[in-house]
Structure formats: C-alpha cells, structure tokens
Amino acid sequence: MVSFNWDSIKKFPQGIRKDKEFLRFIGRFLSCLIVFTFIYESYLWFTEQQRELDWITYKVSELSHSLAVALGVANCEFSCFMDGCYIGVEGKVINVLEGCNGLKLALVYSSYIIGVSGWKWQSVVQVIVGIIVIQFFNVLRIGMLVVLRDIGGDLYFFFIKYVFNVLIYIAILFLWLIKPYIDRAVYKDVN
C-alpha cells in the first residue's frame, strides 16, 4: 500500500514563502527587461521607419572614431548609413552595427539592478553609472579594434575582439557582485 507523505504537502507553501523574495526579484528583473526591450525595439523600429540610424550606435561609433584618431590611426575615416557605421583606414574598416552599441547589455544590467533593489533613486544612480562604465568599455573596445585592424592581422583582430567582449561581460558581473557592498558603504542599505 502506498502511503502519502502529508508533511511534504505541508512544507510546500513554506518553501514558496521562503522563495517569495526571490520570485519577487525574478518578476521585477524579467518585467523590467521586457519593458526596456520593448521601448528600445520600438525606438529601433521608429528609426528604421524614418530610414535613419539609431542615435546610440551613431554616438558609440563617433566616440570610437575619435578614440582611434587620438590613438594615432592616420586617415581614419568615419561614415554612417542606415544599417550602421564604418570606421577605419580605407580597406581596413570595421562595421559597427546596432548589435555592437552595447545597449542590450546595458538593459540587462539595469534590469538586474532594479530587480534587486526596486525603483529607488539609488538604483537609478547605479544604473546610470553602470551604463557609463559599459559604454566606456565598448568605445574602448571598438577604438582599439580600429587600431588593431590598422596595424595587425586578422588573427590578432579576432583574438582581441573576443577578449574585449569577455571583458565587458566580466565588468557587468563585477558591477553586480559589488552592488551589495556599494549599497552598504554609500547608502547604508543592506538590500
């Protein structure tokens, strides 16, 4: 005869209650991500309808071009079209598309921060600082790629390309990991 374990049934709601905080986090994290993505995709759709390039990709490309020029790339050209920008010396240009502007990473980063702390002014400050850090790394990455494309071979180019990508992902994870310490140190908050 099979006996039914009533204890496990009794413990089930307790388990859910224990994880309620986590479920609230997941709810906020994913809903923020969906809303942010919807706003961003709507913006991209709008610019596409206008047959224009989005402002973020343009600005990231422009800053990367300025960095490459500052790093000594002579005759570095910069031109933008509807699908993206081209930066570099003629014959050795790189193509900066919408997926290269780093904003989707910034949206995931921001959703996590709001998911953990909710809509507080501290979260907004951390989101703004985080987006600046991500875009700083991204501009540095593209600027360096232009330089390396100018002086180096393709193998080096691809190696650096992946290394820089991993560095940006690590930077985001690092910002997430140090968040509780920042909260404690700056805002005296244990959340």
Next chain:
Amino acid sequence: MRTIVITTLLLLSFNASAQWGHKPPPPNPPPPVPLDGGLIALIGAGAALGYKKYKDRQE
C-alpha cells in the same frame, strides 16, 4: 524618478538623421563587431546571482 525616466526617453528619441556619410558603403562589407552574442548567458547569470543572494540571506 519620473523626470529621470522621461528625460531618458527624450534623449533616446534623438536620432542621427543629420549625420549620414556621403560615400557609398564598401562593396564587400567588413566584419561586424557584435557585442550581444552572450545576452542569454548574461540573463541566466543575473538570475543565478539573484538566487544565490537570496539563499545566502536565508541562511
């Protein structure tokens, strides 16, 4: 808070209409430099980090 959100949306509404290049795009497009290849992994890492954070707090 609302002001910040509205300001951000207004900033995003700018576009690069006046900043087109005049030369035609290269015939053989150069390799792109995408950054969003690991988005799903990053979302998973965020969820895992959140789970660990709440588990640690329980203990």
